[in-house]
Amino acid sequence: MSDAAHGRRRRSSSLIYTEPPETIEQQSDQAALPNLNASWVNSKGAWTIHVVLIIALKIFYDTMPGVSQETSWTLTNISYMAGSYLMFHWVQGIPFEFNAGAYDNLNMWEQIDNGDQYTPTKKFLLTVPIVLFLMSTHYTHYDLTYFIINCLAVLAVVIPKLPSSHRMRVGLFTVPEE
């Protein structure tokens, strides 16, 4: 289990750390079966569901008594961003036993399209939060507080989607796994 053997060497002092490339053994395990955890985003209806979910969230917050239009838009925005951050960038690995754990170190965004950048699905998934943000700032009537909240939320999902954040981990409080 030496670091060299696993190719996951890291200086304990650095906060930012890049996931090293997979070993041959890991690559063959990854290729053993199609990655169903990531491939569904390219299938029929996977794009529509984002729009449907956002509308559903908006309706849900609208029906709650005492919630103003501004708060409702902001809540919709935050909920969508939090959900997509959790799904695409926080959870690592695959919930099923298909590839003998060969994807354990990658989050879902990095698994989509085998890590290729600027694919149609990735373009769509990046556009949705930006459009949602522009809409919610518009409908919150450009109130500065709402703007700051929405802006931070959108940055939290846009920055990890950048090609330069590919396989990058930031460890503030956690000890990285070896």
Place this chain on the structure above:
Amino acid sequence: MDLHDAYVLLNWSAGELSTRFQRVPGSQILLRYIKSSYQNDPVRSVVELCLFLFAVRYLLAPRYSTTQKGAVELTEDEIDELVEDWTPEPLVPGLTEVEQAENEKRPVIVGPTGPKVKLSNGRTVNNFASYNFFNFVSNELLKDRAVQVLRNYGVGACGPPNFYGTQDVHMDTERDIAKFLGMPACIIYAQAFSTISSVIPAFSKRGDIIVADKAVNFAIQKGLQISRSTIRWYEHNDMEDLGRVLEQVKRDMARKPLTRRFIVTEGLFENTGDIVDLPAIIELKQRYKYRLILDESYSFGVLGRTGRGVTEHQNVDPQSVEMLVGSLAHGICSGGGFCAGSPEVVDHQRISSSAYVFSAALPAMLAVTTSETLKLLEGNPQVLTALRENIKAFRNQMDRCEYVECTSSLDNPVCMFILKRDGLEGRIFGNEEKILMDIVDEALANSVMISRVKHIYETQGTKPFGWRCVPSFKACITIGHTKKEVEKAGSVVRQAVGKVMARLKK
């Protein structure tokens, strides 16, 4: 005036642009949006504009792969040329001189196997090369029973146990083995080799930790590799080293998420013939909270007062071993393997152990033969005493040989001999396989068939996996021979060793 003309032109083109823009559908909405969004807050507008421009840039960027960097584009001709130039490496390396000679001299048995076998060259020799310890191979009762089951059930089960391969006899056999061992549950596999190499990956996955003895056999090595777990080795049968490795793992994993942890070892080692120190391992595994996977392929049916294996031999409660794996193909002379453990351990394997899920079930006659053999063993514990007598007789003869030493445990019917190095270091080194082959040939010429231990060395990438065993030859003792015959065979082997070594000394 030039300046005036330019001004007019600019004014005109601006007006033209604006009317054209207003003709585009949706332009009014956009204008209204921009006007209302500006709101005397340039900083915020700039942020929004930047985000919008970034999105546009992202949408226009071409796709690229992060995994295949710098792949060279080749033309069709260049590809053809490279294919032309390419000479494939052989799938298997060519035979070495020793292997060539061995292929030519390999004895071939004609007719049924047993303590005495007829070779294809017409000679009858004493067979000391089969795991037929209790001579169950020649047992008429077992043969009759097998034939009877064959007539009722047919040859194969023709399906994996989870589909329609499970027959009543399989369930009976599982119960019989569990009862024989004193374990709560048991699962039987169709093949001895794939039992352990399938049990290990069923429980241990990538990220889990396995601490294994360096001398474990090939089937275990395969299981360790397939499991993709993190493997730590300890020196063969060295309990101090095991303690050190466990302590090291504990320190390394102190602040990491909890993983499954296993100790993997053998009862009687296939590669060295010696016996595990089970009480010490149980003590360590309980102290460091590990599970134990114990391969009893060679000790099941052989060790202990009634043949219940290494747990009985060393007075250990079998239930303190989480996965007790054994073979029915060695001492039991039937076929297949088993894994005994708690009901949870067994049930987990029924849907997640690849050899159980994807292989056809054990033929019914082998299952029944197993049950009958266990009954025979339980009813006649004197066969074990007789076997140990024969082992002792053979080893007494071999102990008088100055050139070899036996690495096997005293109760192991597989007696493994390695060459002593002292004095002959220079002549033996690098030449051992050849010397051992000469000894085996010499013994065969005197009607005693023994065999040289053959190894396949595994590599993982470029590094060797497991350890390199010391070359050895082995003699398998059976109660099918009388004590006289065994003593005779011992002296034949001893003289063969003496003769070959004397030739070497010259």
